Amino acid sequence: MSKICEVCGKKPVCGNKVSHSNKRSSRWWYPNIQSIRVKLPSGQIKRMKVCTRCIKAGKIQKAVS
Template identity: 50%
Template sequence: MANVCAVCGKGVTTGIQVSHSHIRTKRTWQPNLQRVRALVNGTPTRIKVCTRCLRSGKVQRAV
């Protein structure tokens, strides 16, 4: 899948944007994904990971 974190599965969320005049339109919230070289089963591969997983140390980065 395109916009999904490879670790926690965080993805696109949909909702409704409400303007000052109360006009309601659909909108999406995109996760903050970074393309990172990480160790997956001992081999370095490129995966998309959200910044929360990177910051909390759930990802072992490849050097």
């Protein structure tokens, strides 16, 4: 499953896991992506993968079932 927000383009970022002894190993941070039904400005209803920040900010309008 793609972990990219279709609204803002937020995607996974890579960094380092740092232990107490300062040993480093690679890790990933993933955005909180939800698959929801969205009502587009044209009136069409489409299922999209959107991050929770975009949902909370009201950047999309949820489709009423």
